[in-house]
Amino acid sequence: MNDRQGSERGEELALFRRLADDQLSAEEFAQLQQRLLAEADFRERCVRYLDLEACLYDELAMPPAAAEPDRRPAAALSWQSLWAVGASLVAVAALALLAVSNWPRRAGGPRPSAEYVEAQLRGLEVAAIVTHVEGLSVAGGQPPLSPGMRLKPGTLSVQHGQVQLEFLGGAKLVVAGPAELHILSPKSATLVSGQAATRVLEWGRGFVLKTPEAVMVDLGTEFAVGVDERQGSEMHVVNGEVEVSVLGSDGSTLTSELVEEKSGLRIRPGAQTLEQNSRSQLKTLKILDDVSPPLAVTPEYVRAIRAAGPTVYWRCESLAGGQMANEMGPQFAARLPAAGMASGAIQVAEGHLKFSKAAGPRHLLCGPLPALNAESFTVELWVNPEMLHWATLVGIVPSGDAKAPVHLNVLELAHQTTMVHQAGAFRFMHRHPPTGRGGMNLFTAQGCTPGQWHHLVAVKTPDDIRLYVNGKLDRRLEGKMGSDDVPYQLLIGELRSGERQFVGSLDELAVYLRELKPSEIEQHYKLPGK
Numbered sequence: 001m002n003d004r005q006g007s008e009r010g011e012e013l014a015l016f017r018r019l020a021d022d023q024l025s026a027e028e029f030a031q032l033q034q035r036l037l038a039e040a041d042f043r044e045r046c047v048r049y050l051d052l053e054a055c056l057y058d059e060l061a062m063p064p065a066a067a068e069p070d071r072r073p074a075a076a077l078s079w080q081s082l083w084a085v086g087a088s089l090v091a092v093a094a095l096a097l098l099a100v101s102n103w104p105r106r107a108g109g110p111r112p113s114a115e116y117v118e119a120q121l122r123g124l125e126v127a128a129i130v131t132h133v134e135g136l137s138v139a140g141g142q143p144p145l146s147p148g149m150r151l152k153p154g155t156l157s158v159q160h161g162q163v164q165l166e167f168l169g170g171a172k173l174v175v176a177g178p179a180e181l182h183i184l185s186p187k188s189a190t191l192v193s194g195q196a197a198t199r200v201l202e203w204g205r206g207f208v209l210k211t212p213e214a215v216m217v218d219l220g221t222e223f224a225v226g227v228d229e230r231q232g233s234e235m236h237v238v239n240g241e242v243e244v245s246v247l248g249s250d251g252s253t254l255t256s257e258l259v260e261e262k263s264g265l266r267i268r269p270g271a272q273t274l275e276q277n278s279r280s281q282l283k284t285l286k287i288l289d290d291v292s293p294p295l296a297v298t299p300e301y302v303r304a305i306r307a308a309g310p311t312v313y314w315r316c317e318s319l320a321g322g323q324m325a326n327e328m329g330p331q332f333a334a335r336l337p338a339a340g341m342a343s344g345a346i347q348v349a350e351g352h353l354k355f356s357k358a359a360g361p362r363h364l365l366c367g368p369l370p371a372l373n374a375e376s377f378t379v380e381l382w383v384n385p386e387m388l389h390w391a392t393l394v395g396i397v398p399s400g401d402a403k404a405p406v407h408l409n410v411l412e413l414a415h416q417t418t419m420v421h422q423a424g425a426f427r428f429m430h431r432h433p434p435t436g437r438g439g440m441n442l443f444t445a446q447g448c449t450p451g452q453w454h455h456l457v458a459v460k461t462p463d464d465i466r467l468y469v470n471g472k473l474d475r476r477l478e479g480k481m482g483s484d485d486v487p488y489q490l491l492i493g494e495l496r497s498g499e500r501q502f503v504g505s506l507d508e509l510a511v512y513l514r515e516l517k518p519s520e521i522e523q524h525y526k527l528p529g530k
Contacts, residue, residue, distance in 0.1 A: 012042075012045065013049070015028075015032070016045075016046055016049040016050065019032065019046075019050075020049075020050060033121060033122075112136075112137070112144065112159070113135070113136040113137045113144070113158070113159045113160050113161050113177065114133070114136050114144065114145050114156070114157065114158040114159065114161060114163055114177065115145075115156075115157050116145060116149075116151055116154060116155070116156050116157075117154050117155045117157075118151070118152050118153075118154040119152065119153045119154045121153075124152045124153050125152065125186075126150040126151065126152055126168060126186075126423060127151060127152055127153055127167060127168060127169075127183050127184070127185055127186045128150075128151045128165040128166060128167045128168065128173075128183055128186070128189075129148070129149070129150055129151070129165065129166045129168070129388075129423075129424070129447070129449060129450070130145050130146065130147055130148065130149040130151065130163060130164070130165060131147055131164050131165065131166050131172075131449060131450050131451045132147060132162075132163075132164040132174075132288050132451060133145050133146065133147065133161065133162070133163050133164070134161055134162045134163075135160060135161030135162060136158075136160075136161040136163070137160075137161075145163055147449055147451065147452060148449040148452065150447075151165070151183055152183075153182075153183050153184055153185065154182075154183055155180065155181070155182055155183070156175065156180070156181045156182075156183060157179075157180050157181075158175050158176070158177035158178065158179050158180075158181075158194070159177050159178055160177040160178065161176075161177055162174055162175065162176050162177070163175050164287070164288055165183075166387065166388060166450050167186050167187065167189070167204070167207065168186035168388065168415075168416075168423045168424075169185070169186035169187035169188075169204050169207060170187075170200060170201040170202075170203050170204015170205075170207065170388075170416075171187075171198055171199065171200045171201065171204050171207040171218070172198065172199045172200075172201070172287045172387070173189065173196055173197070173198040173199075173209075173287075174196065174197050174198075174285065174286075174287055174288065175191075175194065175195070175196045176194065176195045176196070176285055177194065178193070178194055179191070179193055179194020179195060179196065180192040180193045180194060181194075181196065187204075187206065187207055187208060188207070188208040188209070188210070189208075189209055189210070190209075190210040190211070191209060191210070191211050191225055191227050192211075192212070192227065193227050193228070193229065194226070194227060195224065195225070195226045195227075195282060195285055196209070196224070196225050196226075196285075197222070197223070197224040197225070197238075197282070197285040197286060197287055198218070198222065198223060198224075198225075198287070199221075199222040199287045200218040200220060200221060200222075200240075201387055201389070202220065202357070203389060203416065204218075205218060205219060205220045206218065206219075209225060211225060211227045211233040211267075212227065212232075212233065212247075212269075213232050213233045213246065213247055213267040213268070213269060213271070214233050214235075214244055214245060214246055214247060214267045215244070215245045215247060215253070216235060216242050216243070216244050216245075217242065217243040217244075217245075218240075218242055219240060219241040219242060219243060219258075220240050220241070221237060221238070221239055221240020221241055221242055221261075222237075222238040222239055222240060222287065223235055223236060223237045223238055223240075223242050223259075224236045224238065224282035224285045225282070226282050229269075230269070231266070231268065231269075232266060232267050232268040232269045232271065233266070233267045234264065234265065234266045234267070234277055234282065235259070235264065235265050235282070236263070236264045236277075236282040237259050237260060237261050237262065237263050237264075238261070238262075238286075239261045239262075240261060241258055241259065241260055241261070242258075242259045243256060243257075243258055243259075244256060244257055244258075244259050244265065244267075244274060246267055246271065246272060246273065246274060248272075254272050255272065255273060255274070257274055263276075264276065264277040264282075265277055289386070294350040294351055294352060295351070295352060295382050295384070295453050295507045295508070295528055296528055297315075297351070297507070297508060297528050298527055298528055300527050301508070301524065301527035301528050302315075302327075304520075304523060304524060304527055305380075305508070305510055305524065306327070306328070308510075308512065308516065308520055308524075309512065309514075310328060310380075310510040310511055310512045311328065311332065311369065311511055311512065311513050312326050312328065312332045312366065312369070312490075312509075312510060312511040313326060313327040313328050313508075313509075313510045314326060314327070314334055314508075314509045314510070315327055315351075315507075315508065316348065316351070316352050316353045316506060316507045316508065316509065317348060317351050317352075318348060319336060319346070319347070319348050319353075322335060322336040322337075322338075322340075322341050323335055323336070324336070324353075324364060332366055332367075332369065333366070334364040334365065334366040334490075334492065335364065335365050335366065336362075336364055336365075337361065337362075337363070337365060339360055339361050339362065340358075340361065340362035340363060340364075343358040343359070343360065343362050344356075345357065345358035345362040345501075346362055346363075346364065346493060349505075351507070352382075352384075352505045352506065352507035353493075353505060353506045353507065354504075354505050355493050355501070355502050355503055355504060355505070355506070356503060357501055357503055358498070358501065359498075360498050361494065361496075361497050361498045362493065362494065362498070362501070363491050363492055363493040363494045364490075364491075364492040364493060365489060365490070365491060365492075366489060366490045366492070367399050367487065367488060367489025367490055368399035368487035368488065368489050369487065369488055369489065369490070369511070370485075370487050371485060371513060372396070372487070372488045372511075372513065373408060373432075373460070373482075373483055373484050373485075373486065373488060374483055374484070374485055374513075375461070375462060375483055375514075376459070376460060376461040376462065376513075376514055376515040377459075377460055377511065377512060377513055377514070377515075378457060378458065378459045378460075378510075378511070378512040378514065378515060378516040379394055379396075379409075379411060379457070379458045379509075379510075379511055380455075380456070380457045380458075380508075380509070380510045380511075380512070380516065380521075380524065381393065381394070381411075381456055381506055381507070381508060381509040381510070382453050382454070382455055382456070382506065382507040382508050382509075382528075383413070383448075383453070383454050383456055383504065383505070383506055384451065384452060384453045384454070384504050384505040384506075384507075385413055385424075385448055385450050385451075385502075385503070385504040386450060386451070386503045386504040386505075387450050387503060387504070388413075388415040388416075388423065388424045388447075388448075388450060389413065389415055389416070389503065390412070390413070390414060390415050390416060390417050390500055391412060391413045391494075391500050391501060391502035391503065391504075392410055392411075392412050392491070392493070392494055392495040392499075392500045392501075392502060393411045393412060393413065393456070393492070393493070393502055393506065394409075394410070394411040394490060394491070394492055394509075395407055395409070395410050395411075395490070395491040395492075395494075395495055395496070396408045396409040396410075396488050396489075396490055396491075397434065397488065397489060397491060397496075398434055398486055398487070398488060398489075399486075399487045399488060399489045403496050403497045404496070405436040405496065406434045406435060406436055407429070407431060407434055407435075407436075407439075408430070408431060408432065408434040408488060409428070409429060409430050409431070409458070409460070410427070410428075410429045410495065411426070411427070411428055411456065411458050412426070412427040412429070412500070413425075413426060413427075413448065413502065414426065414427040414443060415447075419441065419443075421443035422443065422444065422445065422446055422447045423447045424447030424448045424449075424450075425443045425444045425445075425446070425447050425448070426443070426444045426448060426454070426456055426467065426469060426474075427441060427442065427443050427444075428441070428442045428458040428465060428467045428475075429441050429442075430460060430465050430481055432481060432482030432483075432484070433482065433484070434486075440465065440477055440479070440481075442465060442466075442467040442474075442475040442476075442477055443475065444467060444469055444474045444475060445474055445475070446469075450504075453507075454469060454470060455468075455469065455470050455471060455524070455525040456468070456469060457516060457521050457524075459515055459516060460481055461481065461515050462480065462481055462482075462483050463478060463479070463480065463481065464476055464477060464478045464479065464481065465477050465481055468518075468521050470525055471521055471522040471524075471525030471526060472522070473518065490511070492506070492509070493506070508528075
């Protein structure tokens with residue numbers, strides 16, 4: 001190394017030291033971010049330096065322990081973990097900066113049972129949503145994780161209890177403490193330590209879960225993973241298939257294998273192959289499906305809806321003979337077509353409608369409703385999505401062929417669509433005259449939380465459309481919306497002929513041939529006990 005190179009390397013080390021000591025100015029920090037993203041060699045040296053710093057602080061913070069001959073050096077393990085994480089360029093830069101915010105906290109003081117540290121990079125988008133927590137406590141005055149929290153790339157540490165996430169790329173993942181999970185993107189994460197289980201949704205195939213020793217690429221399945229510093233990584237496939245790669249010291253694949261249902265494997269530290277593991281203890285860790293109670297509908301709520309005078313009010317408590325009765329009179333019962341009855345994909349469960357995925361059409365149909373769009377109308381319902389997906393809750397179409405691609409309105413859960421909106425947003429679309437494309441859209445400002453009940457109200461008047469969520473106006477669009485005397489019918493649970501099938505629960509669905517006032521909407525939201 002010549003003098004110039006030595007000088008540059010010395011300046012670089014000084015920069016890393018100032019970064020670790022939080023002494024960089026805002027301008028210097030921004031320049032560092034750019035170099036981390038643009039220069040692979042520089043990024044590698046920065047990660048290595050910060051990793052060594054973190055290991056040093058860990059070592060100094062821990063009491064002396066007896067020597068363990070088979071224990072791998074902490075620095076080597078951590079570097080292998082970080083290098084595996086480095087498959088994503090943005091994630092590597094995020095973790096490099098994250099190391100600085102993370103390691104001083106380990107030096108001492110009380111810690112909560114779970115905490116999340118967001119990567120300090122601008123422009124990162126939400127990767128996952130907290131959908132369920134169990135057994136967490138608070139320490140040091142920090143608030144606990146709670147359902148509905150949106151998490152960008154960062155580190156999730158769980159000391160005890162469980163945290164379940166839904167990744168926006170189509171996977172559910174539960175972490176059981178003590179554990180550390182690095183959230184990299186909507187489609188990938190690294191389990192650094194502890195236990196986790198994941199189930200990948202049908203549309204989310206290809207979700208990647210990494211460990212220090214391996215990378216697991218889901219092929220449509222559910223599996224559990226455990227990481228121990230001395231024993232390495234183990235996994236158990238509950239169903240489906242997983243492609244498992246054993247990683248070398250540089251983080252690339254040494255060998256890979258397709259692991260099928262009911263199989264267990266172990267990858268020991270430094271191993272170059274997989275070994276069978278029939279005694280896995282991971283089988284008890286499972287994804288939670290129903291994480292919220294049924295909607296607690298009070299008699300006061302039912303009386304308030306009746307008093308508001310809807311044309312249709314479905315309590316969703318019975319499907320006797322394939323019919324859902326209208327509480328307001330003998331007309332306008334919702335009908336379950338024969339194909340839907342045969343599939344069993346729409347059931348009444350605990351006082352609400354439960355929708356499951358089906359191979360063919362399955363929806364409830366009601367109509368024709370005369371004069372629905374003569375002036376103003378309102379659609380009100382409660383919705384609890386089981387997962388994030390693109391799904392139609394209610395469609396309003398001209399009477400006749402329910403398969404025709406012509407809509408006046410759709411009220412949907414919007415996720416991974418071809419449009420621009422928040423992940424898991426609710427959508428109210430209005431087209432007049434009804435067509436198969438175009439129209440005006442309202443998307444909610446925030447996405448929904450799977451496993452929670454949401455009160456949703458869509459209002460159309462001749463002069464505007466409005467979308468309310470949980471009693472409050474979320475979006476409004478003014479303009480001439482168009483009215484007519486055409487009879488319309490309602491499709492509930494899918495767009496048409498099996499498209500955009502909703503998976504989850506609906507309850508207390510009402511249709512009014514008038515504009516529901518804001519005070520009424522707020523009152524209706526507050527009446528059920530939640």
